[in-house]
Amino acid sequence: xxxxxxxxxxxxxxxxxxxxxxxxxxxxxxxxxxxxxxxxxxxxxxxxxxxxxxxxxxxxxxxxxxxxxxxxxxxxxxxxxxxxxxxxxxxxxxxxxxxxxxxxxxxxxxxxxxxxxxxxxxxxxxxxxxxxxxxxxxxxxxxxxxxxxxxxxxxxxxxxxxxxxxxxxxxxxxxxxxxxxxxxxxxxxxxxxxxxxxxxxxxxxxxxxxxxxxxxxxxxxxxxxxxxxxxxxxxxxxxxxxxxxxxxxxxxxxxxxxxxxxxxxxxxxxxxxxxxxxxxxxxxxxxxxxxxxxxxxxxxxxxxxxxxxxxxxxxxxxxxxxxxxxxxxxxxxxxxxxxxxxxxxxxxxxxxxxxxxxxxxxxxxxxxxxxxxxxxxxxxxxxxxxxxxxxxxxxxxxxxxxxxxxxxxxxxxxxxxxxxxxxxxx
Amino acid sequence: xxxxxxxxxxxxxxxxxxxxxxxxxxxxxxxxxxxxxxxxxxxxxxxxxxxxxxxxxxxxxxxxxxxxxxxxxxxxxxxxxxxxxxxxxxxxxxxxxxxxxxxxxxxxxxxxxxxxxxxxxxxxxxxxxxxxxxxxxxxxxxxxxxxxxxxxxxxxxxxxxxxxxxxxxxxxxxxxxxxxxxxxxxxxxxxxxxxxxxxxxxxxxxxxxxxxxxxxxxxxxxxxxxxxxxxxxxxxxxxxxxxxxxxxxxxxxxxxxxxxxxxxxxxxxxxxxxxxxxxxxxxxxxxxxxxxxxxxxxxxxxxxxxxxxxxxxxxxxxxxxxx
Numbered sequence: 001x002x003x004x005x006x007x008x009x010x011x012x013x014x015x016x017x018x019x020x021x022x023x024x025x026x027x028x029x030x031x032x033x034x035x036x037x038x039x040x041x042x043x044x045x046x047x048x049x050x051x052x053x054x055x056x057x058x059x060x061x062x063x064x065x066x067x068x069x070x071x072x073x074x075x076x077x078x079x080x081x082x083x084x085x086x087x088x089x090x091x092x093x094x095x096x097x098x099x100x101x102x103x104x105x106x107x108x109x110x111x112x113x114x115x116x117x118x119x120x121x122x123x124x125x126x127x128x129x130x131x132x133x134x135x136x137x138x139x140x141x142x143x144x145x146x147x148x149x150x151x152x153x154x155x156x157x158x159x160x161x162x163x164x165x166x167x168x169x170x171x172x173x174x175x176x177x178x179x180x181x182x183x184x185x186x187x188x189x190x191x192x193x194x195x196x197x198x199x200x201x202x203x204x205x206x207x208x209x210x211x212x213x214x215x216x217x218x219x220x221x222x223x224x225x226x227x228x229x230x231x232x233x234x235x236x237x238x239x240x241x242x243x244x245x246x247x248x249x250x251x252x253x254x255x256x257x258x259x260x261x262x263x264x265x266x267x268x269x270x271x272x273x274x275x276x277x278x279x280x281x282x283x284x285x286x287x288x289x290x291x292x293x294x295x296x297x298x299x300x301x302x303x304x305x306x307x308x309x310x311x312x313x314x315x316x317x318x319x320x321x322x323x324x325x326x327x328x329x330x331x332x333x334x335x336x337x338x339x340x341x342x343x344x345x346x347x348x349x350x351x352x353x354x355x356x357x358x359x360x361x362x363x364x365x366x367x368x369x370x371x372x373x374x375x376x377x378x379x380x381x382x383x384x385x386x387x388x389x390x391x392x393x394x395x396x397x398x399x400x401x402x403x404x405x406x407x408x409x410x411x412x413x414x415x416x417x418x419x420x421x422x423x424x425x426x
Numbered sequence: 427x428x429x430x431x432x433x434x435x436x437x438x439x440x441x442x443x444x445x446x447x448x449x450x451x452x453x454x455x456x457x458x459x460x461x462x463x464x465x466x467x468x469x470x471x472x473x474x475x476x477x478x479x480x481x482x483x484x485x486x487x488x489x490x491x492x493x494x495x496x497x498x499x500x501x502x503x504x505x506x507x508x509x510x511x512x513x514x515x516x517x518x519x520x521x522x523x524x525x526x527x528x529x530x531x532x533x534x535x536x537x538x539x540x541x542x543x544x545x546x547x548x549x550x551x552x553x554x555x556x557x558x559x560x561x562x563x564x565x566x567x568x569x570x571x572x573x574x575x576x577x578x579x580x581x582x583x584x585x586x587x588x589x590x591x592x593x594x595x596x597x598x599x600x601x602x603x604x605x606x607x608x609x610x611x612x613x614x615x616x617x618x619x620x621x622x623x624x625x626x627x628x629x630x631x632x633x634x635x636x637x638x639x640x641x642x643x644x645x646x647x648x649x650x651x652x653x654x655x656x657x658x659x660x661x662x663x664x665x666x667x668x669x670x671x672x673x674x675x676x677x678x679x680x681x682x683x684x685x686x687x688x689x690x691x692x693x694x695x696x697x698x699x700x701x702x703x704x705x706x707x708x709x710x711x712x713x714x715x716x717x718x719x720x721x722x723x724x725x726x727x728x729x730x731x732x733x734x735x736x737x738x739x740x741x742x743x744x745x746x747x748x749x
Contacts, residue, residue, distance in 0.1 A: 117467075118431065132468070152472035153457045153464040162475065173468040180465065188463075196462075301463055 001026055002349040002426050004342070005129060005139035007116045007178055010038030011331045012322025012338030013145035014099055015066055017108045019342025020143070022062070024426030025349070027108045028137065030129070032115035033172045036103070037096050038147060039297075040331055042166045042204055042288040044095075044260030046070045047077075048087035049245070050362060050386030050395045051332040052403045057363045058332075060412035062422035063339040069098045070331070075259055076222030081266075082250035083388060086403060089222050092204075093261040115173045116146075119182045125316040126182055132173060141317045141345040144178040145338055148189070148323040149200070149299040151175050158197040160295030163269065165200070166288050167297065179304035179324075184314045189300025189327050190380045192239035197301045198383070201246055201329075203269060203292035204262035211280035218259035226255040226281070232274050237267070245329070245388020255281075262287045268296045300327055300383075308368045309354035310341035319345050326370040329385040336363045339421055346425045358415050362400050366391055433735040435524075435583040437469035441485060443477040446714050446733075448484050453714070453733060488712075490578040491516060492532065495571065496553060502635040504560045505606065506569055507545075512577055514552035521547040523613040524585030524705075528578040528712060529556065530564070531571040540564040541709045543584050545609040546642050557609040559634060581712045583705055583731070584610055586738045590675055590700035596622040597674030600667055600699075601648075602688065603639070604655050605632025607679030610704050612639040614677050619646050626671070628664060630655040632680065655684065665691055673699040682706050685742045701738050707731035 002025040006017045009031030017029040035041060046067075047055055055067050071077075073090040081087065103110055116137075118130040128136040151174030152162045162169065169175070180186045191198045207215055217224045238247040246266050250256070255278060256266040272293035276282050286292035304320045305313040312318040321338035322328065328337065340363075344354045357364025366384055369391065373379030384391045395401040402408060412418050434453035436442050443452060452458030455473040456465040466473070476485070497509035520527065525547075530538040546555040560569050568575070585591065591614065599618045603611035608629055618625045625648040629637045637652060644650075653660040668676070668691050676692065676699045678685045685703045692698055710718035714730040721731045723740055731741075 151464045153455065153466065153474035156472070156475050156478055157457060157462075161478075162472070170470075170472070173470075174464055174466065174472075177465070186463070 002141070002346055003139045004028070004141050004143065004345045004349070005137055006030065006143045006145060006342070007129060008038070008145035008147060008322070008324070009036040009110065009112075010145060010147055010322060011040045011066070011334035012147075012324070012341075013143070014103060015063065015335040015338030016143045016145055016321050016342035016345070017103060018065055018106060019063060019339040019421050020345050021106050021108050022422055022424070023343050023346035024424040025346045028139070029103065029108055029110045030114045030116055030137070031110065031112050032175070033168055034112050035096050036100050036110070039149065039166060039200070040334075041092055041096055042262075043331055044090045044092050044264060045258065045330070045387070046074070046088040046090060046332060048084040048387050050392045050401050051330065052086055053362050053395070053401055053408060054332050054336060054366075054386045056405055056408040057361050057412055058336055058339065060409050060419075061339075061363070061417055062419035063335065065102060066099065066335050069095060069102065073098060075261065079222040079258070081223040081256055081258065082225065082254070083245065083248050089258055089260045091261040113172065115176070116178060117176050119178055121182055123316075124314065126318055129178070140349040141319065142178070143341050143345050144304065144312070144318060144320045144324050145322045145341070146175050146178060146302070146324055147299075148302040149175065149297045154197065154301050155295070155298045158195060158301065159199060159298035160269070163289035163291040163295040163297065165297040175302070177302040179312050179315070179318060179320065180302065182315055182318065184304060184312060186301070187303040187305060187374060188380070189303065192381060197298040199268035200296040200299055201266070201268055203265045203267070203289060203296060204260070204287040205257070205265050205281075206285050206287045207259075207263050209283045209285045210263060211282070214257070214280040218257060218263055222259045224257040226257070226278050228253055228255055229277055232277070245385055245392065247389070265292070269294060299323065303327070303374070306371070308356045308371060309344050310337060310367075311344065311348065311354060317348060319348070326374060327380070327383050328366075328370060329383045330387060333366065333385055337367060340367065343421050350425060352425065355420065357417075361411060361415065362386060362395055365400070369394065431467035432729055433467055434469070434733050435588070435735055436733055437473060438471040441488060443473050443480070444484050444713060445487075447473065447477050451714070453730070488578055488580070490576050493575045493577040495575060501557065501638045505557060505634045505636070505638070507555060507557045507638060508575070509553055509555050510575065510577065511551075511553055514549065516577070516579060517547050517552045517554055518549050519580035520544045520554055521549055522582065523591055523617045524582050524588050524610065525613070526579070526581050526584040527554070527556070528581070529568055530576055531567045532574045532576050533572050534567055538564050538567055539578060539710075540568060541581070541584075541712065543610040543704075545612045545639065557606060557638060559606040581732070583733055583735065585614070585702060586705050586736050586741075587700060587702035588735060591617060591677075591702050594618070594621060594623060594675045594700060597624070598671055599623045599625045599675045599677070600671065600673045601625055601627045601677045602655070602664065602679065602684070603627070604630040604680035604684055605634045607632070607681075607684075607704050608634070608637065608639045611677065611679040612642040614679070614702070615643050615646060615648055618675070619648060623674070626667060627651070628653050628655070628667075630660065655680075661687075668692065668695060672697060675700045675702060677702045679704045682742055685738070689739055689742060703738050703742070705731060
């Protein structure tokens with residue numbers, strides 16, 4: 001029996017837990033809040049730009065269960081909005097229970113409101129995870145998917161203070177960097193001005209607080225673009241954002257709203273008084289973060305050095321995924337890195353060679369590319385996503401971007417990797 | 427595991443952040459230790475946030491209050507119990523196990539402040555009771571106050587292992603109190619009973635020469651027994667209870683030697699109860715500043731015992747066995 005412990009129940013952690021389970025392990029998933037998916041509870045954008053290619057690759061690699069859920073929970077498909085094509089927008093009010101049910105049906109043990117605070121080490125391997133209630137959870141291999149966002153002190157020091165986001169640190173306690181507690185120093189992302197961290201790139205408005213017309217347009221088209229009054233256009237705000245795929249001119253000059261159950265506002269934060277100047281938003285109020293008029297969560301403050309199999313350097317039995325594993329943005333990226341970490345956790349426990357995804361798949365390439373870039377100062381200021389900015393350009397240059405499902409199926413099969421994540425190893 | 431995380435009793439209270447935060451010596455918050463990123467021992471609030479919102483300053487400091495002596499009761503040759511009138515707010519703040527105040531004769535300078543466990547509180551009247559055993563210059567002066575008493579508080583770290591005290595419910599508990607260690611035990615007994623626990627109390631008059639918490643616990647549903655814990659017979663009885671009664675929690679009010687004896691007996695048991703003890707460190711300022719309570723824990727780190735909820739076992743064993 002192989003015991004895998006996943007710390008952090010966001011998209012990456014859920015993907016890791018699923019992949020480890022599919023490979024035959026006994027899996028325990030620890031989550032500090034009362035909900036899985038973490039920031040995935042306020043996200044929702046899938047399959048836009050290169051994420052389409054990546055999602056199809058993952059499905060062909062045998063890690064399609066979570067994409068199946070986000071597809072089924074989609075409120076809109078093939079949405080076009082500035083800089084982005086063929087996006088799917090999942091309903092954030094529906095997706096978490098669907099994932100929770102799937103994980104439980106798969107036999108994954110989920111412990112909610114279970115916050116890891118420290119590690120018990122033996123030599124260079126982790127023996128157990130010390131929990132906030134003083135209990136110790138032992139395992140063979142551990143996967144850290146605690147993310148890189150917050151907690152409060154960081155959001156204050158490197159942002160505008162706690163904006164009361166979905167992670168709810170004041171209620172459930174702060175994120176702990178497991179790798180750092182185990183003695184491996186964190187890598188820190190920077191933003192344009194070389195300050196550490198970056199703001200989360202979007203907030204959510206309560207849909208009922210918008211005008212009937214905007215709400216109807218959102219329900220119908222999935223997207224509404226509204227002009228920002230000239231005096232309120234702030235180009236500089238783009239440099240503080242995490243999501244460089246949305247750090248383009250259109251997003252400073254316009255307010256872009258997407259329908260993900262709430263109205264996703266594609267900006268880090270926007271003073272409520274100013275927002276209400278825009279026709280149709282006169283009564284707008286924030287749904288997430290509650291204080292979206294003032295700030296947003298600060299991210300990329302805790303990444304672990306790792307290899308391309310997702311194993312953390314310097315520790316024998318810790319892997320990582322999601323934002324913990326690099327300057328990645330997005331659910332698709334989290335599911336990709338998390339799935340690989342989950343699959344490799346079982347290989348590691350069994351003493352098998354770890355899987356590296358080949359660089360002629362976008363999923364393998366982004367993992368390797370982000371790891372190369374993170375070693376340079378300029379690389380620390382960038383973000384890596386299939387959906388835009390530098391990495392999407394790279395995908396296009398290398399002719400890797402496609403939405404042709406057959407072609408993607410062929411690419412995976414040519415590597416002899418079809419359904420690899422579905423292979424039982426134990 | 428890098429750097430043991432310490433649990434500050436004052437974290438999140440109205441006196442947090444304190445002087446230590448201003449000095450980048452905060453016990454809890456990594457930012458207020460001069461580090462760059464969050465890595466705290468979360469106590470339910472963000473101390474850094476509190477600090478910044480307070481204008482990058484500490485919050486208010488504990489005040490000294492003149493206290494009227496309502497009653498002074500001689501217990502034995504060396505021990506008196508004071509019933510003091512304080513503010514209702516202070517009384518309320520002191521209404522928890524482990525609470526203590528600093529006291530001195532009003533006419534004496536502040537370095538006569540001596541820490542005293544609060545053994546009973548009447549929140550409605552704004553009264554507290556403390557028991558004073560005369561031992562040295564400070565306690566001598568306090569036993570015969572010329573013009574009343576000054577009280578400074580509230581402080582809370584008089585008992586180590588408070589989280590166990592607060593966590594054990596509907597269990598079986600043993601409270602052992604000797605000499606002046608009876609004073610903090612009174613509130614422990616009441617607290618455990620409030621948590622639905624079955625409590626057996628063993629009291630030893632010790633050097634005080636009398637049992638003085640009888641009135642405070644006589645109406646509580648607990649079994650009280652008087653024993654000489656230094657006699658072979660007394661030790662035998664305690665050991666028998668420990669062995670046969672399957673306790674969830676054992677409280678030891680008394681000397682470090684007594685704590686150690688109990689720890690050793692507990693180590694022989696199959697099911698190990700939580701250990702809660704009186705904090706016997708030399709406490710002088712209560713604010714983590716003066717250094718008199720500073721204790722080394724196993725990792726070699728110096729901690730301020732007036733504020734830190736130390737791991738009872740480690741600190742006692744280290745102090746007694748290893749000097």
